[in-house]
Amino acid sequence: MPVVPYRTVIQQHRSAIHAALTQGYQQAICTNRPHVVSLSLPIPSIDPLRLLHQSSPYERHLYLENTSQHQATVALGSLIEASAIGPSRFDRVHNFIETWCHQISCYDELAEYSPGIQFFCSFAFFDTPTHSDSPFPAASVFLPRWQITQCRQTSTLIANLLLTPLSDLEALLPDILQQLRRIESLAESPLSAYPPAPSLIQPALATQVFTQAVHRALQRICHNRLRKIVLAHALDVLASQPFNRAQLLERLRQQHPDCYVFSVGNGHGVSFIGASPERLLSIRQRRLITDALAGSSPRGDTAETDALLARQLLTSVKEQDEHQFVVDFLVRRLTELGLRPSYRTRPGLLQLSNIQHLHTPIRATVPLHTHPLHLVKALHPTPAVAGVPTDQACQQIRRFEQFDRALYAAPIGWIDHQGNSEFIVGIRSALIQANRARLYAGAGIVAGSDPERELDEIRLKLRALMEALV
Structure with a gap:
């Protein structure tokens, strides 16, 4: 079975990506509310850890891998997010997810495998911080801008985009393609060596x-x-x-x-x-x-x-x-x-x-x-x-x-x-x-x-x- 270069795959699906953005933009206009378009795209097999390796420590992320099940995911950047504190923190995160699920369109027909729309969560042990300078809130949820999921040898890139009635589609599409090509380079280039372990x-x-x-x-x-x-x-x-x-x-x-x-x-x-x-x-x-x-x-x-x-x-x-x-x-x-x-x-x-x-x-x-x-x-x-x-x-x-x-x-x-x-x-x-x-x-x-x-x-x-x- 011939391997199709990733850049060719992107070009093949350029019109489908544009159509999905257009539909999401029309949804935002009709409802006068922000609308998320979630695109699942096939990519060459790539270790999600490589995307995390290239990212900034000041970019929000969640990485989760189960080697025995041959599954790994990295969620990078925050498109929409919420945090909560107190006994109702789980309910508030639940309400946030339920509200946004009605404002998301998922396009996953292009990918062989897609996990769909995933919200990533972390909860502190206590519902109120023990110290005022705690590095994480009592409850946190976000929908990532970018996500790579690997299931055995199949990798999927998910791009989540937020559209409003004021969005400029003509400027948005080239930017998305440019970022896709940046991720493409991770699959094509060798992994840079890690630095020596510190003392x-x-x-x-x-x-x-x-x-x-x-x-x-x-x-x-x-x-x-x-x-x-x-x-x-x-x-x-x-x-x-x-x-x-x-x-x-x-x-x-x-x-x-x-x-x-x-x-x-x-x-x-x-x-x-x-x-x-x-x-x-x-x-x-x-x-x-x-x-x-x-x-x-x-x-x-x-x-x-x-x-x-x-x-x-x-x-x-x-x-x-x-x-x-x-x-x-x-x-x-x-x-x-x-x-x-x-x-x-x-x-x-x-x-x-x-x-x-x-x-x-x-x-x-x-x-x-x-x-x-x-x-x-x-x-x-x-x-x-x-x-x-x-x-x-x-x-x-x-x-x-x-x-x-x-x-x-x-x-x-x-x-x-x-x-x-x-x-x-x-x-x-x-x-x-x-x-x-x-x-x-x-x-x-x-x-x-x-x-x-x-x-x-x-x-x-x-x-x-x-x-x-x-």
Whole structure:
């Protein structure tokens, strides 16, 4: 099958692009409201990370890749956006998406594969910031100007354009073609080399702060005020030169091919990146899957040691109890929304490169009237990242932790106009700004927890992030 050069493809579809813009412009005139035209175009196979590598750190973005599923997406630039704070933040983002879905025309007939119109969202762990200088709002949603999605070897470029009754179509079309050719050059040119990894100044881990918090948490558990609490720790690192965002993500996806590799940029030079093993939810054609992921153990250096650690994890009463908290919570919340969850009664193992977890996938069919954000609101935060009871655990997290969680352990993902959605939990993550990085890791504290063992788990998770930085 002959390969058609991308430039020829653009020229072939120039009239279709012009027709789509004309129709969108007429819609804007008829309604006297802004109208978005979303164009999906076939492009040669290209790694979406290359577009992020060429972009400015001051350009808003969201990157999400699942190597095991052969899917990757980068959303770049903000065409329309909104932010929210407070208990109604999920509802306000939902209303924003619903309003704009009536003002968008999608033209995807030209592409072999198109994900359709996707809104990209991030939610902070708390609905109000812990600190006034938090780098990310409590809730944020945007429709990107440009998006590259790769599904196996098929790549699709999505261009979203905002038209108003005052738009100049004759000036707009050449500008679009020029930008398409700029993206074309990424597919044709070799990837520029990443800079050498910077040297790091890493302060000693403040172990006493964490272990003291664990002791205080265990006292509350002993007095039946909590059953579980997840305590996180932050480690600040200074580099000899600015971190390269794409380089960090490249290392993460090489080192953690079984995780979701992600990056969220706030458009002001700050990125939140990581490799998360935890999916909050995935919805495809109203079929939902969510993961109960709690109870952890390191991997062994040999096959025998690894098998022994796995057996100990599967038979540990403490780890099983911690895992069951999450299963019970997810099942209860889904049932309250009218879903009928199904799952295995005994957990399996999710074995990652340096750690393994008890894992129970939970499936259900989503009713027509249930929006993905209804589910995100109901499921966040799970006991895997907060505790039991959830409200009391969150209150104590604010007391015990001396830093702002921001997007750590919070939902990050997308929603399309047909009710499909994917959200991960932002764990195993770091906040990056110029040559500074803040690394996050957490551990679940229950009755019987040993502060030193929980600290070892924190070190294990931080070590995986440090390997990506250097």
